[in-house]
Amino acid sequence: MTEIIAALLMLVGTGFMSVAAIGLIRLPDLYTRMHAITKAGTLGIGLLLVGVAVYMGDISFTTRAVVVILFVLLTAPVSAHMIGRAGYLGGVSMWRGTVVDQWRQTFEDVVAEQGRLEIRSSSPESDVSVHRTDALHAGDRRALFSDVDPSKPSADTGSPDTAADDNAPSKSDEADSAS
Amino acid sequence: MTLIDLTLIEWVVYITLAVLSLAIGAAFTRVLRGPSLPDRVVALDLVAYLAMGFLGAYAVLSEQETYIDAALVLGLLAFLGTVAVARYIERVESNESQTES
Numbered sequence: 001m002t003e004i005i006a007a008l009l010m011l012v013g014t015g016f017m018s019v020a021a022i023g024l025i026r027l028p029d030l031y032t033r034m035h036a037i038t039k040a041g042t043l044g045i046g047l048l049l050v051g052v053a054v055y056m057g058d059i060s061f062t063t064r065a066v067v068v069i070l071f072v073l074l075t076a077p078v079s080a081h082m083i084g085r086a087g088y089l090g091g092v093s094m095w096r097g098t099v100v101d102q103w104r105q106t107f108e109d110v111v112a113e114q115g116r117l118e119i120r121s122s123s124p125e126s127d128v129s130v131h132r133t134d135a136l137h138a139g140d141r142r143a144l145f146s147d148v149d150p151s152k153p154s155a156d157t158g159s160p161d162t163a164a165d166d167n168a169p170s171k172s173d174e175a176d177s178a179s
Numbered sequence: 180m181t182l183i184d185l186t187l188i189e190w191v192v193y194i195t196l197a198v199l200s201l202a203i204g205a206a207f208t209r210v211l212r213g214p215s216l217p218d219r220v221v222a223l224d225l226v227a228y229l230a231m232g233f234l235g236a237y238a239v240l241s242e243q244e245t246y247i248d249a250a251l252v253l254g255l256l257a258f259l260g261t262v263a264v265a266r267y268i269e270r271v272e273s274n275e276s277q278t279e280s
Contacts, residue, residue, distance in 0.1 A: 003186075003187055003188050004187070006188060006191075007187055007188055007190075007191040010191050010192070010195055010236065010239075011191055011194070011195070013195075013232070014194070014195045014198050014199065014232070017198075017199060017202055017228070017229060017232055018198050018199075018201070018202050020202075020225060020228075021201075021202035021203075021205040021206055021225065021229070022205070024205065024206055024209050024221070024222055024225055025205050025208065025209055030215065030217050030218050030221065033209075033218065033221055033222075034221050037221060037224060037225040037228070041224075041225055041228045041229075042228075044228075044232065045228050045231055045232050045235075048195070048232045048235055048236065049232075049235050049247075049250075052235045052236065052238060052239050052247075055188055055239055056238070056239070056244070058244065060244065061238075061244045061247060064244075064247045064248065064251065065235070065247055067251065068231070068235075068247060068250055068251050068254060071251065071254055071255070071258075072228070072231075072254055075254070075258040076228075078258075078262070079224060079257075079258055079261040079262060079265070080221075080224075082261070082262055082265035082266070083217050083220050083221055083224075083261060083264075083265045083268075084217075085265070085269070086217060086265040086266075086268040086269040086272070087215065087217035087268075089269060089272055089273070090215070090216075090217065090268055090269070090272040091272070092215050092217055092218075
């Protein structure tokens with residue numbers, strides 16, 4: 001009976017891990033692939049090791065198997081989060097069928113806020129922030145993040161000012177061409 | 180030893196080892212083909228998980244408990260490697276954006 005339960009658990013775990021591998025091949029972009037291997041891979045290795053522990057029936061082996069499962073449960077979301085964040089900030093494009101990108105929405109709000117502040121200080125025109133928001137693309141995401149991130153040390157205090165100075169003439173050019 | 184002599188759990192372990200081997204091969208095709216560096220890192224992460232499952236299944240076959248320790252160390256190394264590469268990618272990209280702007 002124990003053998004049958006262990007066999008079933010191992011087969012189901014193997015099935016989930018093969019689903020993770022199929023998802024890694026078939027899914028269209030980095031973020032969906034990450035989702036596939038994080039969830040299906042974690043569940044698969046958990047079920048597989050539970051099955052092995054049920055078959056071995058040994059207290060020391062079971063303890064180590066539980067430690068491995070807890071370790072995977074703790075580290076898989078962390079590593080997936082970090083690699084997804086690095087990919088997003090590195091400008092890895094999403095699948096074209098993606099319908100919502102909440103982080104980009106946050107970035108656009110921040111950009112609009114920054115544009116309003118700079119306009120209030122530099123030029124009286126009020127609709128320039130529209131151009132700045134439209135100009136947001138993958139390259140701008142990184143530059144924006146390096147300016148906005150409050151957790152970075154203030155060793156590069158000069159960089160936001162220089163970035164603002166670099167952006168200011170192009171914005172006024174856009175405004176002139178539009179008006 | 181013919182195939183008939185295998186017990187149920189040995190059958191299951193051999194099936195598991197075969198499927199996990201195929202899955203490792205599939206993950207390596209993504210490592211070779213992946214368009215960006217994070218894709219390859221994610222694929223290597225899955226390869227590490229599959230190897231951990233492989234070690235766990237092989238522990239049943241060989242009746243050696245020590246393989247699960249190897250699986251634990253492999254998971255630790257995979258996590259540390261993924262975190263290190265993620266930090267590296269992020270730092271390189273932010274440096275590029277600073278030089279661009």
